[in-house]
Amino acid sequence: MTNNVNIMSNLSQYDAAFSRFYSCMRIKTLPLYSFDFHHEYTKVLQNTFIDTARIKVLATKNKWKNTDWDLQSILRDDVVIVTDVNLKIVFASHNLIKMNGYVEEEVLGKSPKIFQGEVTNRITSSEIKKAIDAQEAFENVVMNYKKNGEVYACLIKGYPLFNNKGELSHYIAFERAA
Template structure:
């Protein structure tokens, strides 16, 4: 143990002799960005859990924790009005949750969106079936991006349609 004490004393002596004794301010930016990301992740997870609990969703096998890291999650009510959008939507298309709440996911579509694909998605929604499609969507600034959407109807414990959930990422 004596060697460890000598080592620690040597390290302390070395650090005390340095002219710079504080961390550069730049590193705090990275730390703040990381903390903001972690906080947003847990807020999103809690919101999703709250929506699921309040509406008594049937248990499913979605890995929401990994999806929140890698994808954008959008939840709509049964009338297709957005009730939740994960924080990372801003990275994908420039919108924040407050700007999309209460609106239809069609707000991301435009002239370049393939109508055949849109109709296939609409048919799956009407039939209450899951779907996986790539659509051309629009960012807030007007740029076009390919978006892979995996959509699922969500049912409550009574078997009634409650919501739709979509896992999206830029393709």
């Protein structure tokens, strides 16, 4: 019985200390516009999870091997584009709209050349094409165009994706404004 009294006494002391701690705190309210910030952050997080899940579905469905990327951190900062072997876009992450103004629906089924134009360096494009033809990874900075016509430098890291049989399945590119 004395043991229970000691425990109850300790809990009472804990509760009293806890109460004193919180009664001394000053609660600061946030301005209303912080909810917009929170909503945007939540939306980015949600889109990251959606994009990660969709890429994992593509990887599983097509039996990609060697896909040990940290997709969630990549998708937070970069745009991810996946093309089929004919270089037609089959996936574009939500970040695409922030980088160049396009949404996925506008680019699906099209070539990544949709982002290129007059100032795109043909030598760089040729280097990328050689790497793609050789089924090798590449990293280049390309001058691309936003939907509104503005030019921006885009760092592209592209990789061929092979299935479990070793056959070329898709290409994946991690892109960010350079």
